[in-house]
Amino acid sequence: MYPKKLIVLLTFIIISFSSIAKVYSIEPDIFVQSTVNRAAETLGGDLTKDQRIEKLKEIATDTVDINGIGYYTLGNYRKTINDAQLNEYKILFKEYFLKSFASRLAEYSNPEIEVTSKKKLNENYTMVNSVLVATEKRPAVKIDWRVYTKNPNKPMIRDLIIEGLSLARTQKEEFSSIIESNDGDINALFATLKEFIK
């Protein structure tokens, strides 16, 4: 009697957990739309500019894979630096990214973004396509979001591609230019990042 009850109980637990997992698996397009809505709410609200920036930083920390972008931005240089330098870079990059991201977005007021479609590239990445709806001052702008989906329960944004121009790639080439102009010295990048963050 007990074993049968136990089996039923175990089966119930397994089914419950698997359906919980299903419930919490987030589709990348829904994730992007909800992130965009959060940002739009912040930008369209009655907050001061500083409050907006703080709120946007909070949203970015939740939804953007800042470490992943940091590694990508560093390119091949990440293989040549030691652990201490890598840790320093991670801290500086996070501050740099949040400041630059929030400052870029804070200029916009009430942007309307509509998610239009998505394309799964592979197990790790899905590209979500959206449009920044046209206003009287500017035409519609295509924005694609590279979403890292390795953990389907916690998708993270890794790149924004505006009219085909990748922000992460632009940043990577900018970083690489700073290092190259200083004879490959990574400390020059750190100094520039510190200057920017100030």
Place this chain on the structure above:
Amino acid sequence: MKKILITVLVSLILTSGTYADTDGQNSLSKKKQGKIKDCFEGLNRATFSLNQGLDKAIFKPVAKGYRNLPSSVRTGTSNALNNLSSLVTIPNNILQGEFKTAGVNTGRFVVNTTVGVLGVFNVAQKIGFSKYEKEDYGQTLGKWGVGPGCYLVLPVLGPSTVRDTAGSFINILGGDPYYNASTHGNNEFLNDSVYMTTKVISGVDFRAKNLESIDNLEKNSMDFYASVRSLYLQDRQQKIKNSNPTIEIMYEGDWEEVESQ
């Protein structure tokens, strides 16, 4: 004589980028586009600073003034300039083997020039013509497999490559019917100054459309020169491939290496 000089100049520009690399391959014939070299970076950075100075002193204030014009005037100007650019786009559609697109663009040009009053009204769009995509000789050379050569920053004109600069010269070698009509057309409506004015308005129109985005980019860049170079080269690569950014995914390999979670 002028044509001969220009032809020699174009040949020189094209061949100057045609050196053999260490693997013995000619750099202009490589189809796969890797990192584009900034061979003249020192000079380019100096020209970039000069352009920034000119922008702050002249182009930006003029563009801001242009922004104050009624939006119908700006839209009309932009439409007319786009319509004129079809004269370069259509031959390039043909040179790239895009005959159907050439036909559509010719239809668009005829409709907009006549019913749309010299292109001021984009009637073609209203009656259902597909979205207009500009093409130029630099893109055609790229499509034919000519590599970009080195990155260049031209005074006043801004970012370019050896190939794209050569492509621009083709316009004044007979490739742009509007230029031909303006300089050799023997008509009372067009002349060199009208052509130059059109080009200047075109620049102001572009600057006015991008006032905020360029300011924002400059403010958030640690190396503005490198950011502009990256964006220009990405844009050209995409235009040459005629890729739809929502479908075509470039640089996938770089992302595959990144693992952090």
